[in-house]
Amino acid sequence: MDQLTPVVPDDNKQAYAVTEVTPEDAGDVQVDVHTHLRDGVQRKMEQRHIQMIALAGTLGTGLFLSSGKTIAHGGPAGSVLSYILTGSIAYCMLTCVGEMAVYAPISGGYIHYIERWLHPAIGFAVGWQVCIQYCLFLPSEIIAANILISFWDQAFPKARQAGYMLILMAFAALINYFGVRWFGESEFVFALIKIALVVGLIIGGIVLDLGGGPNHDRIGFRYWKDPGAFAPYHEDSGFGYFLGFFTNLLQAAGSFAGIESIAFTAAEVKNPRVALSKAIRRLFWRIAIFYVVLVFVVGLLVPYNDPNLLQSTGTAASSPFVIAFNRAGVKVLPSIINAAILTSAFSAGSSLMYSVSRMLYGLALRGFAPRFVAKTTKQGLPVVALSIVACFFGLSFMSLGDGASTVLNWLSNLNALLVLYSPSVGFKLTHVSIGYITWMMIGVTYLRFKKGIEAQGIDRTAWRYYNRFQPWPAYWVIFWSSIVLIFSGWEVFTKGHWSAQDFVIDYITIPIFLVLAGGFWIVKRPRWLKAHELDMFGNIPKDEDVECDEPAPKTWFGKVINFLFT
Structure with a gap:
């Protein structure tokens, strides 16, 4: 097949000419085989x-601030079960995307995999929906961080609000403009803070539950007995306990939102196959400890009928842990928790900027966006894509006109029309998330990917990472994503709750997705490829092209970090 091979290589750039290459040589190709653009x-x-x-990376304000709503809707047991099920869906999805990313650690992430191994029309639809979603999340994260600052600045005049937002936006943009290494260092530090917060909350919650608080009240499983382990949501329906659990699947999905974006780092990390393999394997424990255990502990501390669980201040006052510690007489924690959550909100904005800029860059490489968007500096920074994304930060200033809560609701409604879901603040949730469509498409893509490698005689068991239980994890993702998408709008069909507006918000994701995919197919008419025709070689680097020997750390601190995180 005709592909591009390097003819004038140097350290950072390569020039290319069209030559005939065999599948065995195709790993040397360093450009996109469809558009002939250099990566x-x-x-x-x-x-x-x-x-x-x-x-x-995706531990955000949604988990720390809005997890109390899952307790209120489903009770402590219903909340834990919903996080376990959603966590299992997310992990199975990660085994799919992880296996593809380890095989093909190149730009474009899962959007490229969908376009390449499923169908270009599907890749186009998913790519642009997710890009628009993330671009509109950016101002939401800045406004969320600004509201968190108001926890200390009670006067909070608009002039200072503008100054806070400008500082947050500039800092997030500079981290990304300095390059991927600085972005990685910042996320490393922010992740340490978030991990310390989670571990501290779990330990503090257990101590409080066992009677170690100022009031020495031993709670145990008291609130699992009274008012109960499950909350009746829409009790008059006769299925209240189940509906509370099912509703929480959407709330829990917000806490896992963006977890699949790890695939976008594959093109910019050293030793990608080694790094991604370790990361995917460890994600199971991250989900089990950081999500399930945290929600379990908070369910021990606060009864589901506490009215404070449904408040949405946007600051630490909304945190179920702050509510629990206040009930126990601990008053020192709110400021500490608020500060840690503020770093989470800022980290979310910075990482969103990174992810969506790489999505736009990958779309340009695939020919789904103008070619100039794929322009990079000599240091490998996709400067055009970053600049386009940075412009969306400016929407944050709209909060100075009508107030942050009004703009958050406005962005939520706009997101609803584009089928989006914000994991950050407890404002009105869009019931159907593009995240579940993305997860489902990743599962379907993996099935096609697996058929392709089998049809072309590739042994996946020889890779650094593969999941021995496949294709069952892919089926699990597809099944549950379909169930949630179909029944996510159940509430509008209950007696007395019909609303044409809510019905549109709940289900418009599906026709928009179909319109995008169908429109691309009508214009481009890409051919459906059989398994043996799928491109399993082009632009995929060999191990020797991407592996390198990293120097051993010399300091004791470096040795500890190397032991824990590599």
């Missing part, structure tokens, strides 16, 4: 960076 990003992210991004 200009460089591998400057350390293994410890990606390990920490995988470990705590």
Whole structure:
């Protein structure tokens, strides 16, 4: 097949000419085989960076502030079960995308995999929906961080609000403009803070539950007995306990939102196959400890009928842990928790900027966006894509006109029309998330990917990472994603709750997705490829092309970090 091979190589760039190459040589190709554009990003992210991004990168304000709503809707048991099920869906999805990323650690992430191994029309639809989603999340994260600052600045005049937002936006943008190595270092530090917060909350919650608080009240499983382990949501329906659990699947999905974006780091991390393999394997424990255990502990401390669980101040006052510690007479924690959550909100904005800029860059490489968007600097920075994304930060200033809560609701409604879901603040949730469509498409893509490698005689068991239980994890993702998408709008069909507006918000994701995919197919008419025709070789680097020997750390601190995170 005709592909591009290097003819004038140097350290950072390569020129290319069209030549005939065999599948065995195709690993040397360093450009996109469809558009003939050079992939200009460089591998400057350390293994410890990606390990920490995988470990705590998507721990956001949604988990710390809004997890109380899952307790209120489903009770402590219903909340834990919903996080276990959603966590299992997320992990199975990660085994799918992880296996593809280890095989093909190149730009574009899962969007490229969907376009390449499923269908270009599906890749186009998923790519642009997710890009628009993330671009609109950016101002939401800045406004969320601004509201968190108001926890200390009670006067909070608009002039200072503008100053706070400008500082937050500039800092997030500079981290990304300095390059992927600085981004990796910042996320490493923010991840350490989030991990310390989670561990501290779990330990403090257990101590409080066992009677170690100022009031020495031993709670135990008291609230699992009274008012109960499950909360009746829409009790008049006769299925209240189940509906509370099912509703929490959407709330829990917000806490896991963006976890699949780890695939976008594959093109910029050193030793990608080694780094990604370790990251995916460790994600199971991250989900079990950081999500399930945390929600279990908070369910021990607060009864589901506490009215404070449904408040949405946007600050630490909304945190179920602050509510629990206040009930026990501990008054010192709110400021500490608020500060840690503030770093989570800022980290979310910075990581969103990174992810969506790499999505836009990958779309340009695939020919789904203008070619100039794929321009990179000599240091491998996709400067055009970053600049386009940075412009969306400016929407944050709209909060100075009508108030932050109004703009958050406005962005939520706009997101609803684009089928989006915000994991950050407890404002009105869009019931159907593009995340579940993305997860489902990743599962379907993996099935096609697996058929392709089998049809072309590739032994996946020889890779650094593969899941021995496949394709069952892919089926699990597809099944549950379909169930949630179909029944996510159940509430509008209950007696007295019909609303045409809510129905549109709940289900418009599906027709928009179909319109995007169908429109691309009508214009481009890409052919459906059989398994033996799928491109399993082009632009995929060999191990010797991406592996390198990293120098051993010399300091004791470096040795500890290397032991824990590589």
